[in-house]
Amino acid sequence: MEHSAAKSTPAIAIVRVSSTKQGLQGDSPEDQLRAIESLLPVRNDEIVEIFEWIESASEMTDQQPAWRAVEFCKKHPEVRRCYVKCMDRFTRGGADEYSDLSRALNSLNVFILDVYGIASDKQTNTMGHLGKKYKWSVFRPSYKAELLEAEKAKDEFRDIMTRLTTGSVNRVREGYAIGSPGYGYVNKRIENENGRKVYILVPLPEEAQYIRRMFELKAEGKTEVEIVKTINAMGFLSRTRYRRKKEGLRIVRAGKIGNVPLSKKQLQNFLKNPIYCGISTHSHLSYIEEKENSEKIEHFTPIVIKGEPLVSVDLWNRANNNRRMITVKDDGTAQIFKGKSLERYVKKSKRNKAYPYKEYLACHICHRVLKASAPRSKSGKHVPTYHCSTKHKYWGTNGAQLHKDIENFIHHLEFSDEFREQFSNIMLEEWEKRRDSVNQDSINYEKEVLRIKEEQRAILDTMKVVALASMRQAYEKQYEELEKKKTVAMSRRDTKEVEEINIQTVISYCNYFMEHLEELLLDEEKPLESARLFSLCFDEAPTVFEILDGTPRLSPLFKLNEAYKKDKGILSESGGTRTPDQ
Numbered sequence: 317m318e319h320s321a322a323k324s325t326p327a328i329a330i331v332r333v334s335s336t337k338q339g340l341q342g343d344s345p346e347d348q349l350r351a352i353e354s355l356l357p358v359r360n361d362e363i364v365e366i367f368e369w370i371e372s373a374s375e376m377t378d379q380q381p382a383w384r385a386v387e388f389c390k391k392h393p394e395v396r397r398c399y400v401k402c403m404d405r406f407t408r409g410g411a412d413e414y415s416d417l418s419r420a421l422n423s424l425n426v427f428i429l430d431v432y433g434i435a436s437d438k439q440t441n442t443m444g445h446l447g448k449k450y451k452w453s454v455f456r457p458s459y460k461a462e463l464l465e466a467e468k469a470k471d472e473f474r475d476i477m478t479r480l481t482t483g484s485v486n487r488v489r490e491g492y493a494i495g496s497p498g499y500g501y502v503n504k505r506i507e508n509e510n511g512r513k514v515y516i517l518v519p520l521p522e523e524a525q526y527i528r529r530m531f532e533l534k535a536e537g538k539t540e541v542e543i544v545k546t547i548n549a550m551g552f553l554s555r556t557r558y559r560r561k562k563e564g565l566r567i568v569r570a571g572k573i574g575n576v577p578l579s580k581k582q583l584q585n586f587l588k589n590p591i592y593c594g595i596s597t598h599s600h601l602s603y604i605e606e607k608e609n610s611e612k613i614e615h616f617t618p619i620v621i622k623g624e625p626l627v628s629v630d631l632w633n634r635a636n637n638n639r640r641m642i643t644v645k646d647d648g649t650a651q652i653f654k655g656k657s658l659e660r661y662v663k664k665s666k667r668n669k670a671y672p673y674k675e676y677l678a679c680h681i682c683h684r685v686l687k688a689s690a691p692r693s694k695s696g697k698h699v700p701t702y703h704c705s706t707k708h709k710y711w712g713t714n715g716a717q718l719h720k721d722i723e724n725f726i727h728h729l730e731f732s733d734e735f736r737e738q739f740s741n742i743m744l745e746e747w748e749k750r751r752d753s754v755n756q757d758s759i760n761y762e763k764e765v766l767r768i769k770e771e772q773r774a775i776l777d778t779m780k781v782v783a784l785a786s787m788r789q790a791y792e793k794q795y796e797e798l799e800k801k802k803t804v805a806m807s808r809r810d811t812k813e814v815e816e817i818n819i820q821t822v823i824s825y826c827n828y829f830m831e832h833l834e835e836l837l838l839d840e841e842k843p844l845e846s847a848r849l850f851s852l853c854f855d856e857a858p859t860v861f862e863i864l865d866g867t868p869r870l871s872p873l874f875k876l877n878e879a880y881k882k883d884k885g886i887l888s889e890s891g892g893t894r895t896p897d898q
Contacts, residue, residue, distance in 0.1 A: 324362035327397040328426075330385055332369045332405045348401040351431045361397055382407055382417050389424045401431050403462065404469035414466035418459075428462070435462050488600035491622040491648070493517045498591060499555060500527040500626055516623035517591075524626050525760070526552045526578075530586055531627045532753070534635040540580050548577040549801075549808040550757065551764040588640060590618065593632035594625030595642055595650045618642075618650040670700055671715060672847035673722065679704035680859035681711065688715065702860070713860055722850070725863050726837045728877050729853060731830055735873040743826060761808050768802040 329352050331345040345368050356362065367385050389395050398421060400406045406428065407413050418428055427437035436458040443453040484494050493515040497503050502520040507513055526547055533543045556575040590597055595618050602616040633641050641653045667675070671688030679686055684706050690698040703712030731739070772795055779791050837853075839846045851857070858868035866876060 324360050325396050326364045326392070326394045327356075327361040327399060328365045328367065328385055328388065328395055329363045329399045330367045330382060330406055331401070332367075348405065351401050352399045355399065355429065355431060359397070361399075363399070364392070364395070383420075386417065386420045386424070389421060389426050393424065395424075395426055397437065398426055398428050399430075400428065400435075403430060403434060403465040404472065406430075407466060408469045408473040409466075410470035411463040411467045414463060418462070427456075434458065434465050485600040487514060488596065488598045489619070490514075491596065491619055493621070493623065494598075498589070499586070500524045500592065501623075504623075517621060518624050519626055523555075526550065527586060527592055527626050529757070530583060531592070531631050531635040534587055534637075535631055540583055544578050544580055544583055545804070546757075546808060547583075549764065549805045550760045551767065551805075552578045554578075554582070587635055590632070590642060590650075590652060591621070592626045593629045593642065594621050594623065595619070595629070595644075595652070596621045597652070618652055620644060620648045620650060667844055669843050671702065672843040673718070673850070674702060676847055676851035676857055677702065677863075678857040678859050679706070679711070680861050681708050682706050683857075683859075685857065686860075718860060718863075721860075721863055723838060725866070726834050726850070728866075729833055729837070730875055730877050731833060732873055732875045736830065739826075739830065757808075761805050764805045765802055768798050768805065772798050772802075 329349065331348040331352075333345065349366070352363070365388060367382075367388075385398060389398075403414070407417060421428060428435045429437060436456065438458070439454055439456050441449055441454050443449060487494050492508075493501075493503050497517055497520075500520060500523045501517045503515040504518045505513055505515055529550070530543060530547060533546060534540075538546070554574045554576050556572055559573045586592070597618050601619060602614060605613045605615060607613065627635075629642050629644055639654070643651045643653075645651070668688070670690070674686050674688040677686045678684065682704065684704060686702045686704050688700065688702050690700050693699050700715030701712045702715055702718055703710065705711070775791050775795050775798075779788055782788050782791065837846055837850050853871055853874045855869045855871055862868040870876070
């Protein structure tokens, strides 16, 4: 007579790793399951549900993943045992957390078993020899050992996290890289001066070109919409990565994310991120100082990273248009200013368009900055006047006449010969840089056009062998989308070919203003800005009489024309401009 095999008892298994790296390289869920399956034949159990998690072991109390196993057992009363490889794979919350979890499972007649034999479902009745049974007389002898193991797991977690976090914080504060690098960067392993293996950020060429171009275009004054269209036409696509289940290592269906064009929001995130100019704002750079009165003060100091930034600090500041600004100190630390305008960090002064030069002219007696007002004359009219009365007798001059004298002076002001030569060299160098940038953009657009054409050709080849109408429609839609992208890329490519002519136009404008300096220094619609430019023509603030005599101390970039110097009788033997007496 044949006997049928005994029916197996339903059980559950918990497998858990504390990081993706641990799950992929060691103590993986598969390894834990193999160890658990070796125990099943002893009790004739069968695993009906596997709980698999990749979560931080720092989660305590009701956030522990094992509570989800408790909820499963409530819905499936036939489950009798919960298998784990070892106690720290069940929880690292310590004895208190383990006690709550095991009590919840025991109330459902579910007991925890581990591969190493520490946890057991064996129960002992201290009144059994008398044929009696009470709640207090039934206990599990392994319970004390389980609590001890749970507390050891908590201590182990604390020690591991302390060592790892301490190393991470020190690396960040020394300027080295940790974690996944952002778009445009890649981690490069080096050996520092202490002989330790560390990582620094270096540009990833195929991604860095897009980041640099974003900052350049923004600094040139392009709108965000224009920048997005330009970068996408160059072939920008975000990084592709796998989306994994929050609980477990398994990749979800259609789990690839990324590989999408640039959006306006993503562009804003790129432009405001200081890491692209080599400034780290990692959270490890902050620390809390505790005072004796229990007061806590948080400190945060951005630093310069060790590595190669994608853009300069100056370009980053210009691209952020004074909404944000970074200054770097000699000690390697940095300051980041944020706000609608950085003018709030600058001491403001009262400026009046009626007296644009009052901050840039000096008193000929005390050499302090002149003041300006409109006192009432004997005729009762208010007369604009530049004046000074600081520690000496009052002195003033008519403002309208002074403006005419300054205008006459400006008409005889020219750029120096040395500056003209240097300016021409700089303009030529800048023009070559812009030309190279335009040519590179054209090449990138052309590459994108060729790439799209290859995709279209592949789609057409596939459509020849596809029989289903639905699939043909899907390929046709994909082909149309590529055609739109190709049209945009070709349009951008053609625009770049015209841009070189525009650069030459800019150079022509610059040369024009070199010959017509007065048009920059005399703008009736912007008198305050013109006065500010006028002040840059001098090494020190000129006096009114120096303007009238033609003897101010000019900046090396400027000179007075020969006709004006002869008229004023200030032509020296060497042909230079005579400076005022000291």
